[in-house]
Structures are given as C-alpha cells and as structure tokens.
Amino acid sequence: MFDFKNGFNTDKSSYGKGYKFANVMDVLNNSIITENIIIGSVTADIKSFDLFSLSFGDVLFNRTSEIPEEIALSAVYSEIPEEIALSAVYMDDKPAMFGGFVIRGRQKTASLAVSFLPFVFEVNKFRKQVFKLAQGAVRSNIGQESLNKVTILLPPLPEQRRIAEVLSTWDRAIETAERLLENSEKRFKALMQQLLTGKKRLPNFRGKWVKKELGDIAQMKSGGTPLSSKSECYGGEIPWVSIKDITSTGKYILETERTLTEKGIENSSAFLYLENTILFAMYASIGECCIAEKSVSSSQAILGISCQKSLYFEFLYYWFLSGKNKFKGMGQKGSQSNLNAGHL
Known part of the structure; x- marks a missing residue:
C-alpha cells in the first residue's frame, strides 16, 4: 500500500534556512502537518529536494526513540483548518522536506482516504505490531522493511471518509474547549514573567535579588x-x-x-x-x-x-x-x- 523512504541527512551548516524541514518534533506534536507549522529548515540542491520532498497526503513516521512505545508516531501534511512509529500526515501543497529521524510513507494507490490517514495508524493493533518489530538496545528504532510488514484493517473508501468525519468532529470539539483556556493561559504566562524577573514584587517583600549560576x-x-x-x-x-x-x-x-x-x-x-x-x-x-x-x-x-x-x-x-x-x-x-x- 505504501512506499517507504528514510529522510534527508546533511551537515550542520545546512540547517536553519531554505526549505521547511519536517522532523521528529513535528511528528510528536501534530497529527496533521502543514508547511507553516514545520519548525526547522534546511538547504538542499534540486536532486535532494526531489528525493526527500513531501507531497499532500504523505505520512511521516518517527523511526527512533528511547523506548519502543515511541516508535511509529506519525503525522499528515495539509492546509486543512507516541515516539517510534508515531505518525503525522502532511496536508499541504507547499514545498517541504523530511529529515533522517523520520520515514516517509507515500501511497502506491489511493486505497486510503487522506482524511482517514491521521487516525488509521493510532489503533492498538498497528502499535502492537510496531512494538514487536522495533529493534535496538538503548534506542529502539524501526525501518522501512519492518513498516512494510505491518498490516492494517482497510474499510471501503466511503466508510473511511465517514469514520474520519466523525472523529474530526470530536477533534474540533476538543480544540474549541482548548481555545477557551487560551486567554487564561496568556494571563498566567504574563504574570509568571513579571514575578520571575522581579518586575512585579509581591506585597511585603523587599529583599534584594541576586544572580547565581x-x-x-x-x-x-x-x-x-x-x-x-x-x-x-x-x-x-x-x-x-x-x-x-x-x-x-x-x-x-x-x-x-x-x-x-x-x-x-x-x-x-x-x-x-x-x-x-x-x-x-x-x-x-x-x-x-x-x-x-x-x-x-x-x-x-x-x-x-x-x-x-x-x-x-x-x-x-x-x-x-x-x-x-x-x-x-x-x-x-x-x-x-x-x-x-x-x-x-
């Protein structure tokens, strides 16, 4: 169902500018990735970009971790408004690349609805297969060959889209609740900055602050x-x-x-x-x-x-x-x- 490919590696001087560069943190923090939220960037020639670019609907899998449970976290790339093999889907048409600590999965045929992708790799059956295939002592890891062997349950496309619609509705409800907390969090952060820097003193405290390593x-x-x-x-x-x-x-x-x-x-x-x-x-x-x-x-x-x-x-x-x-x-x-x- 998928073609898998390890990500792009280069020397340190190439990081910090150029193409947006999706890597571990982007996968850990998002189930859907768009170009504007990718943290890193990298300079690469046209050949490297062609080999390691992201297209709409590509799935990124985290390939390494301290423990097997973090393998195969994944994410999807899109403009649409836990570490090994945790995944995220790229849902965007803007140019971006992916790094060496993640694996790109690209569908050979459109057998999975793109809207279904952010959910399909989160099920326990998939995760358990990945745990068994993870290798390594201090840091567990999973490779392209292992991901090729993992099986998933495949509903008909119309049912995939309906499942994705229901789950997305719940996702949006959660996001709404989180936004209600945003103003309180902003006020908390502002107060924290004032109190921890001495810009605002609490009543009855006048002692001098000292700087220490x-x-x-x-x-x-x-x-x-x-x-x-x-x-x-x-x-x-x-x-x-x-x-x-x-x-x-x-x-x-x-x-x-x-x-x-x-x-x-x-x-x-x-x-x-x-x-x-x-x-x-x-x-x-x-x-x-x-x-x-x-x-x-x-x-x-x-x-x-x-x-x-x-x-x-x-x-x-x-x-x-x-x-x-x-x-x-x-x-x-x-x-x-x-x-x-x-x-x-």
Missing part, C-alpha cells in the same frame, strides 16, 4: 537506560521517566509507563532521583519539565536537578517553564536537537 545552587545528573535485552532490569517498583512521560504529565509525575528493578539501576547508568527533583528534557522535547513526586529514575534524555537550600524547587520549576522557548533555542541543531547539562 544554576550549577552553584543545584546538583545535576542525567539518567540511563538498561539494555532492553535484559528483562530482569524491567518491571520492578522504580518509576523510569522517559520523554514521553514528561510530555504527557502535568507539574508532578508519580507513575510512568515503564519501571525498573534494582538490577536495572545497578546494571546501567540509571540513577535514583529524590522526591522534588526537577526532571528536565534534554533531547527532542527540550525544555519540558516536571517534578518527581517520589523517588524515580529516568532515561539519559532527562536531566535531574536537585535544589540546594537557597533554591526552592517549585520556584525553579516555574522559572524553567517561563524560559521554555529560550531553552529550545539553546539546543544543538541537527536532525534531532539536544541540550546538555553544561548549557544549564
């Missing part, structure tokens, strides 16, 4: 991932925080999709963070953070930040929240942005 008032350590082939390392009582856990939780995190055993901690660079540690995403979803509600571990994509006595952990959490866009800009550019403890 974070490394002087907090301890920082990244986590680790046991080999996936060692089953004795997984399934214990120790929560193991991934990027996906951080992006799907709120201010605090208590439970995670995967857990480690004591052996998982002993046989890897994974580390036990204490309660109230700030967990900060350094890869892909840079700047996302949460607070450990109890002792947890994490993957190497996450930095644990433990505050000293002069720094209140919730204050630091909101400080990170207010500077999220700044931290994203500090990430090292490439197919998948990343940050390191030295930056902080």
Whole structure:
C-alpha cells in the first residue's frame, strides 16, 4: 500500500534556512502537518529536494526513540483548518522536506482516504505490531522493511471518509474547549514573567535579588537506560521517566509507563532521583519539565536537578517553564536537537 523512504541527512551548516524541514518534533506534536507549522529548515540542491520532498497526503513516521512505545508516531501534511512509529500526515501543497529521524510513507494507490490517514495508524493493533518489530538496545528504532510488514484493517473508501468525519468532529470539539483556556493561559504566562524577573514584587517583600549560576545552587545528573535485552532490569517498583512521560504529565509525575528493578539501576547508568527533583528534557522535547513526586529514575534524555537550600524547587520549576522557548533555542541543531547539562 505504501512506499517507504528514510529522510534527508546533511551537515550542520545546512540547517536553519531554505526549505521547511519536517522532523521528529513535528511528528510528536501534530497529527496533521502543514508547511507553516514545520519548525526547522534546511538547504538542499534540486536532486535532494526531489528525493526527500513531501507531497499532500504523505505520512511521516518517527523511526527512533528511547523506548519502543515511541516508535511509529506519525503525522499528515495539509492546509486543512507516541515516539517510534508515531505518525503525522502532511496536508499541504507547499514545498517541504523530511529529515533522517523520520520515514516517509507515500501511497502506491489511493486505497486510503487522506482524511482517514491521521487516525488509521493510532489503533492498538498497528502499535502492537510496531512494538514487536522495533529493534535496538538503548534506542529502539524501526525501518522501512519492518513498516512494510505491518498490516492494517482497510474499510471501503466511503466508510473511511465517514469514520474520519466523525472523529474530526470530536477533534474540533476538543480544540474549541482548548481555545477557551487560551486567554487564561496568556494571563498566567504574563504574570509568571513579571514575578520571575522581579518586575512585579509581591506585597511585603523587599529583599534584594541576586544572580547565581544554576550549577552553584543545584546538583545535576542525567539518567540511563538498561539494555532492553535484559528483562530482569524491567518491571520492578522504580518509576523510569522517559520523554514521553514528561510530555504527557502535568507539574508532578508519580507513575510512568515503564519501571525498573534494582538490577536495572545497578546494571546501567540509571540513577535514583529524590522526591522534588526537577526532571528536565534534554533531547527532542527540550525544555519540558516536571517534578518527581517520589523517588524515580529516568532515561539519559532527562536531566535531574536537585535544589540546594537557597533554591526552592517549585520556584525553579516555574522559572524553567517561563524560559521554555529560550531553552529550545539553546539546543544543538541537527536532525534531532539536544541540550546538555553544561548549557544549564
């Protein structure tokens, strides 16, 4: 049903200008992609553009992740108003390219309605097949050959369009509810900026603010991932925080999709963070953070930040929240942005 192709890779100097360049974050954050919402850009010659361009209705699959559950997230490209194999559909006719951490799926024939594509790869049966095909130890991944073997249920085209119509109606209802919260969020962000920069002081507080480097008032350590082939390392009582856990939780995190055993901690660079540690995403979803509600571990994509006595952990959490866009800009550019403890 599909022809699959890995994305475009080039040297660092080519990023930042040129064609819009869809990659991991675009797939993780959207089920439908249009040219105007793509984050990155890349310079490429005509031959490379022809090989790695996006057309209306192309499906992008995330091909690599810390854990198998993030493989095959997907997205669709369109003007129409979770990480391996999570998907998104490109619904746009404007020129764009796709990067090396995603796979493009292009229909051989129009057997699937484009409006149906954003939903078809989210079903459990598809995801379970992908999990079984995912390979890798520290970082799971899936390739074109594996995606070719995955089966999907194919209703008649008219039924596909009707299913897509019903699900899209629910999507729009959710979007309406989210827009009602937008004004409150804007006011919250404005107040946060004023309070965290000292531009607005709370009543009865007059003490002088001092500037400190974070490394002087907090301890920082990244986590680790046991080999996936060692089953004795997984399934214990120790929560193991991934990027996906951080992006799907709120201010605090208590439970995670995967857990480690004591052996998982002993046989890897994974580390036990204490309660109230700030967990900060350094890869892909840079700047996302949460607070450990109890002792947890994490993957190497996450930095644990433990505050000293002069720094209140919730204050630091909101400080990170207010500077999220700044931290994203500090990430090292490439197919998948990343940050390191030295930056902080």
